[in-house]
Amino acid sequence: MKKVKKDKEGECEVLCINERKVASARKTMKSDATLFKLAEVFKVLGDPTRMKIVSALLQEELCVCDLTALIGASQSAVSHQLRVLRNMGLVKYRKDGRIAYYSLDDDHISSILTAGLKHVEE
Amino acid sequence: MKKVKKDKEGECEVLCINERKVASARKTMKSDATLFKLAEVFKVLGDPTRMKIVSALLQEELCVCDLTALIGASQSAVSHQLRVLRNMGLVKYRKDGRIAYYSLDDDHISSILTAGLKHVEE
DNA sequence: CCAATACATGAATACTTGATCATATATTAG
DNA sequence: CTAATATATGATCAAGTATTCATGTATTGG
Structure with a gap:
């Protein structure tokens, strides 16, 4: 259903x-x-869950347990979403014993959120 | 399944x-x-469809027909996605006869894309 | 070594959503 | 007025996805 027509010359x-x-x-x-x-x-x-995670990490690194307490989701849900964020290169983490500390992967992410906020906050 | 424990004082x-x-x-x-x-x-x-629409509108207003040709989707799909973009306040439009010219609603949107591109383009 | 803790993950499910199809509305040419 | 054009939209459906549940792995305290 292309919005074109063939004319006599085939163009x-x-x-x-x-x-x-x-x-x-x-x-x-x-x-x-x-x-x-x-x-x-x-x-x-x-x-929303991932947005909360990212915005929670804007200031300093947090462990999964902190994030779970902060954003009001189950540990499993947070862990699943952290993997998505990791796969997209938005967050990274370091392990200290049995605790995983997550942080934002680069500085661009903060500016993306800031730019978005300008639209949301009129 | 909260990660908390009640102790003897109830705290x-x-x-x-x-x-x-x-x-x-x-x-x-x-x-x-x-x-x-x-x-x-x-x-x-x-x-992807909406992203193409928005990025096509970065320079100047375009009609639905132009957008359809540009991004390689059906007219119906483009129209549906334009409505989503309109409802979110990302694009606006003016009618000139039977043609609808769409444009970005505010300048923030360009900066959101720019910030995102910095992450994508490393 | 053993139990508890911190986190990760596969499976199942309910929910969302983007495209298509058919059709509706509105405008204009003839 | 009538047909064609430009766009909008409701319904349907397939595909994607976020959560939960159950369980797995790894680390550490005792």
Whole structure:
């Protein structure tokens, strides 16, 4: 159901498409792969539990037990979501005995949240 | 299954929880409502189709038809996702006859993407 | 060594959600 | 008015996902 029509010469005659604007946008847009990765990062931040975890880690590293107490979820749920955050490279952790201390992986994450907050807080 | 124990005086004796760090984090963390809204915004940006739409609109307004051509999705899918973006206040639109021109709702959105890109592009 | 603690993880389930299909509305050309 | 165009939207459905439950691994105190 493409919005195009074949004319007598076999060429495409577009309808309402503004070719110039479309070409211009296509030129400056990031690659599909980059946009996909970007969407993945935002998707990971787009869950309340994970958002709470990340924002709790903004100041200092915390262990799983601290995080569980802080955000009001089960230890299992926190652990599962920490793995998601780890896999996306948003948090890292170090082990000290049987305690795992989690922290944010890089400084960009703080600025992502800050930028988002500006939109949320009007 | 709370990680707490009642002791003889009826008080809570925590296990590995670092009370000081937890209290400190709790103080500076945004409210649950704010974090929830923040997660919602990121969730909306966390879909490849919507991410493509938003990034296509970074430079100038585009009509639905342009967007459909640009991002390679059906008109219906684009329309549905535009509504999600509208409801979240990420895009706005104006009608000119039967054509709807969409644009980003505020400038923060660009900075959110920029911050995210810094993480994605290492 | 043994029990308790801290955390991780597989399975099952309920819930969410993005795409498609069909159709509706609105505008304009003829 | 009528047909075509541009967009919106409800319903359906398949795929994804967050939580819970049960259990596993690793570390440490006694």
